[in-house]
Amino acid sequence: MKSAGPTPSARPRLTTSAMIASIAAEGQRTKPAPFGHALVELAGSREDVVGMTADLGKYTDLHIFAQAFPDRYYQMGMAEQLLFGAASGLAAEGFMPFATTYAVFASRRAYDFIHQTIAEEDRNVKIACALPGLTSGYGPSHQAAEDLALFRAMPNMTVIDPCDAHEIEQIVPAIAAHRGPVYMRLLRGQVPLVLDEYNYRFELGKAALLRDGGDVLIISSGIMTMRALEAAQALSEDRVNAAVLHVPTIKPLDRDAILREAGKPGRLVVVAENHTVIGGLGEAVAALLMRSGVHPAFRQIGLPDEFLAAGALPTLHDRYGISTVEVTRQVKEWLR
Amino acid sequence: MTTPTLANAPTLAQRARNIRRNALLMGEVQGQGYIAQALDIADVLAVAYFHAMRFRAEDPAWEERDRFLLSNGHYAIALYAALIEAGIIPEAELETYGFDESRLPMSGMASYTPGMEMSGGSLGLGLGIAVGMALGLKRKRSTARIFTLFSDGELDEGSKWEAIMSAAHHKLDNLIAIVDVNNQQADGPSKQMLGFEPLVDKLEAFGWFVQRVDGNDLDAVVGAFDAAMSHPEPKPRMIVADTLMGKGVPFLEQREKNHFIRVEPHEWQLALSALNAGEQP
Numbered sequence: 001m002k003s004a005g006p007t008p009s010a011r012p013r014l015t016t017s018a019m020i021a022s023i024a025a026e027g028q029r030t031k032p033a034p035f036g037h038a039l040v041e042l043a044g045s046r047e048d049v050v051g052m053t054a055d056l057g058k059y060t061d062l063h064i065f066a067q068a069f070p071d072r073y074y075q076m077g078m079a080e081q082l083l084f085g086a087a088s089g090l091a092a093e094g095f096m097p098f099a100t101t102y103a104v105f106a107s108r109r110a111y112d113f114i115h116q117t118i119a120e121e122d123r124n125v126k127i128a129c130a131l132p133g134l135t136s137g138y139g140p141s142h143q144a145a146e147d148l149a150l151f152r153a154m155p156n157m158t159v160i161d162p163c164d165a166h167e168i169e170q171i172v173p174a175i176a177a178h179r180g181p182v183y184m185r186l187l188r189g190q191v192p193l194v195l196d197e198y199n200y201r202f203e204l205g206k207a208a209l210l211r212d213g214g215d216v217l218i219i220s221s222g223i224m225t226m227r228a229l230e231a232a233q234a235l236s237e238d239r240v241n242a243a244v245l246h247v248p249t250i251k252p253l254d255r256d257a258i259l260r261e262a263g264k265p266g267r268l269v270v271v272a273e274n275h276t277v278i279g280g281l282g283e284a285v286a287a288l289l290m291r292s293g294v295h296p297a298f299r300q301i302g303l304p305d306e307f308l309a310a311g312a313l314p315t316l317h318d319r320y321g322i323s324t325v326e327v328t329r330q331v332k333e334w335l336r
Numbered sequence: 337m338t339t340p341t342l343a344n345a346p347t348l349a350q351r352a353r354n355i356r357r358n359a360l361l362m363g364e365v366q367g368q369g370y371i372a373q374a375l376d377i378a379d380v381l382a383v384a385y386f387h388a389m390r391f392r393a394e395d396p397a398w399e400e401r402d403r404f405l406l407s408n409g410h411y412a413i414a415l416y417a418a419l420i421e422a423g424i425i426p427e428a429e430l431e432t433y434g435f436d437e438s439r440l441p442m443s444g445m446a447s448y449t450p451g452m453e454m455s456g457g458s459l460g461l462g463l464g465i466a467v468g469m470a471l472g473l474k475r476k477r478s479t480a481r482i483f484t485l486f487s488d489g490e491l492d493e494g495s496k497w498e499a500i501m502s503a504a505h506h507k508l509d510n511l512i513a514i515v516d517v518n519n520q521q522a523d524g525p526s527k528q529m530l531g532f533e534p535l536v537d538k539l540e541a542f543g544w545f546v547q548r549v550d551g552n553d554l555d556a557v558v559g560a561f562d563a564a565m566s567h568p569e570p571k572p573r574m575i576v577a578d579t580l581m582g583k584g585v586p587f588l589e590q591r592e593k594n595h596f597i598r599v600e601p602h603e604w605q606l607a608l609s610a611l612n613a614g615e616q617p
């Protein structure tokens with residue numbers, strides 16, 4: 001990205017363009033490796049669970065599972081086409097592979113292999129992918145801005161975008177109980193803890209109203225639910241009442257909850273997602289509302305249709321409008 | 337094989353001829369198809385199903401069966417012909433080949449057909465699945481084997497080489513792969529598309545036990561399957577089968593551009609007659 005160059009600032013210099021960056025804010029409560037620990041717990045009671053990765057065990061928290069169950073762990077090497085083909089084969093033999101890599105490699109490099117060997121054959125493979133959307137400052141090679149659009153378009157595939165550590169812990173047993181292929185976005189390392197304060201339980205295919213309010217309804221998934229909740233708090237200080245509907249299951253969509261909430265009169269509807277505005281939750285909700293004859297004022301917060309810049313995540317989230325400050329600002333502007 | 341050897345059991349030559357006949361009858365239904373490939377691979381399929389593999393015709397999902405993965409899904413017409421000969425698919429379904437609602441679509445898919453273990457069509461998928469199934473069988477301590485057939489054109493696909501490396505890395509001695517070297521791809525001779533020779537040297541260097549045989553010489557194919565099944569080293573096994581497109585029907589053997597052939601209505605009977613004439617003892 002071309003720009004006028006770095007702007008001098010009193011703020012401490014941010015680490016820029018690292019591949020791995022925490023999405024947790026300074027001082028935020030976090031939990032380490034929720035996916036890895038949840039998978040170990042699941043595997044303790046289910047012998048059919050195996051873990052597989054393509055040279056990204058440590059970076060998808062699968063190393064926790066590998067340490068606990070070394071003989072149930074398959075290191076496939078940096079070969080994503082093989083990873084998903086072999087996952088299909090293990091599933092065909094009755095096992096339940098949890099296959100991990102980065103979201104860009106599953107969605108872009110190995111798409112046909114997932115489409116044909118897993119989705120078309122309806123194999124019971126759980127695909128868990130780190131660095132979803134814009135959660136890496138490394139540049140487009142590692143920024144999976146379009147993963148949800150791609151997997152939404154795949155028949156048989158269940159698609160999940162979790163918000164935090166609390167939710168990831170619950171998603172692991174929930175998708176194991178569901179027979180069929182699943183794509184879940186993964187947050188790894190020190191993962192923010194947010195939803196435990198909202199008396200929240202993940203239910204596959206269900207949206208949850210985390211907060212009610214009469215001025216604006218923010219429909220969100222993934223880390224944007226965290227941002228929406230923070231923005232709602234900030235908006236309340238300006239006497240703007242925001243409702244937040246968290247939609248972790250992108251497919252199948254919880255139509256009833258979305259139509260019920262979006263159909264309430266007098267509220268602006270904003271869909272916020274850590275994903276390109278093309279083909280993700282925003283357009284899924286828009287299409288549902290149009291098809292159902294529900295026509296509220298509608299806005300989208302999401303990543304632009306362009307190759308995203310390298311840089312520090314806070315800088316990039318501000319630039320592309322998905323930081324808490326930017327969500328708050330945009331909502332206020334739209335309500336003006 | 338689970339069926340006892342009977343004095344009057346069909347010979348492998350008869351099995352191969354029946355597979356060719358079934359394929360030609362299906363080709364006649366549609367007037368076109370990957371007939372030349374079916375004819376070239378019939379001998380390999382006869383040996384796989386009637387010499388090497390364990391299966392139960394009445395129970396295609398039998399847990400102890402040997403698995404056969406057709407990576408080159410466009411060879412479905414050949415595998416259907418073998419599955420019909422094996423009694424897994426009723427012969428009456430021949431005439432449904434390629435029609436709406438048929439269990440025998442032109443491209444082989446696991447979701448359509450009993451005995452079809454994977455969905456092909458997109459080339460380069462099978463060996464990766466085979467690696468996963470072979471790992472799974474070892475996990476279950478099963479003695480079943482994975483057989484997988486793929487085409488020489490699939491060697492162009494990078495995914496094939498990922499799986500070739502992986503099978504050796506994991507010492508998958510329960511995996512027997514057969515590559516049909518008929519030297520014909522969609523755009524022309526395989527060697528002109530993307531050269532893969534010296535194939536035996538390459539595969540051996542990748543850690544496989546490799547044999548190269550005339551895939552239309554039944555005795556040689558039997559020998560290769562026997563050696564692949566009994567080889568003592570902890571390595572995956574590859575049979576490089578050189579075959580002749582259209583084998584058994586001289587005027588098809590000689591037809592140029594025979595990757596996807598159309599045969600005129602009157603020619604089908606000629607083809608069947610040629611097959612019978614050529615294979616009579």
